[in-house]
Each structure stands twice: as C-alpha cells, then as structure tokens.
Amino acid sequence: MPQRVKSTHADALFGALANPTRRDILDLLLSGAQTVQVIAERFDMARPSVSEHLKVLKDAGLVSEERQGRHRYYAIDPVPLYEVQTWLSPYERFWRDRMGDLGRTLDEMPED
C-alpha cells in the first residue's frame, strides 16, 4: 500500500476545507473582505474561535490579511481554490462531459 507524503501543501489545503465553519467563512468572504468582528457576529462565534479558523485558512493560503487603519480585514485568496477544483472534480467533469456528448450522439443517430 503506497504511503502518501504527509504535511504537503495539499494536506494543509484540504485540512482547512474539511471544516464546515471554515467553508462558511470562505463563503461569507466571497462577498467582500471582512473583519474578525463581523465574521464572529455573523456566525455567533467567539472572536478567538474565529481568529483560530482564520489562522488555519491563512496558513493554507486561502485567506489573506490586510490592515486598514485600526482594523484588519480578511479577504479570500482564490488561487488555491482553483488548485482544489482542478484536483477534485475531474471525475464529475469527465462524466458530465461524456453524458453531454452521449446526448449529441443520440440526436445524430437515425431512428430505429
């Protein structure tokens, strides 16, 4: 049984995404950068918990941090998400494409 290399960038990425709260945070950040406070209020969570989730997301390269005046804003960084997308969905995409092509084949076949 081949062993995978542990602690790769992909592991950090998947580890970060495996948590539903962190996916919710990413979803929220899609509509724009937010402060820890706004995120905490939105999910009814303590700010330290939010900070902890944000740290995991930052370490995975999914979220970047920017200071504006007194506030720190967290924004989504899409690049690793494209990595995940190309890594995760080839099978679904493959079969969806094939089923689309099957429809075209059927349309072009003469009736029995």
Add this chain to the structure above:
Amino acid sequence: MGTDLTRIELDQFYPHPPAKVWRALTEPALMATWLMTAEDFAPRVGQRFTFRARPVAATGFSGTVACEVLEADEPKRLSYSWNDAGRDDPLGWLVTWELLPEGRGTRVLFTHSGFDPDSPTAQLSRTIMGSGWPRILTNLESALT
C-alpha cells in the same frame, strides 16, 4: 451528489427511447463518438475489454482502462468494472448505467462507485463536493469574471 461518499451519481434525461440509448452505450462505433475507443467490447457478462484514453501524468493514469462487463440487461442496465491497466493494485471502480423509460424518452442514471472509502483524501474530496462546495466555486467564478 448523494450522501454516499464513495460514488458519483448523475441523472440525465434524453428524448430518445431506451433501445436507442442502449445502442449508443453498447455499440463500439457509437461508444467512440461520446465515450472512448473500446476494444473487444460486447454487452455480455464476463466480457473483458479496454478503453483507450490519453495518459494523465499528474495522476499516474496509464491511458488504458481495463474493464469487465458485470451486468448486461438490455435495454435496462449495464455495468462494468473500471481499473487502470497500468496499475498493479486495482482501483475497484464500478460504472453503472441504468435506463428508465420516461414518456417518449429515457432517464439515464449513471453511477461511478468504488472510490476508496479508506483513503482520507478521496473521502474528503467526496465530503467537499457534497456540501455546497460546487456552489462556492460557482460563486467564485462569477465573482472573478
């Protein structure tokens, strides 16, 4: 995507009768137009055949899929095993086509099952796909264009 984390399920309606869909699924000349080039295929239980595809270096895929027909119930149900011919350890994947008559057409239920439930990465990918992840990506794409 269902809650079973070991399979992909797709559901597609075609405005063509099951007999015609069955031909497209089982005649090699037709299979080649929408799926892949199949060698030695026949819709007969126990028939071994191969699909030729392009090798994918990133995933270690050899380019040849080794299959065996496991069910062939014309024009209702076809299933075959699906393994990478270039690997010693079988993937153990199973592809199933189920044809249900619906009005003047056919509803095709497709299943690709057997994703290793003991592989954490594979399992995680199922989890992510099945829990709003595609929606996030769709939102992301529209946000970026």
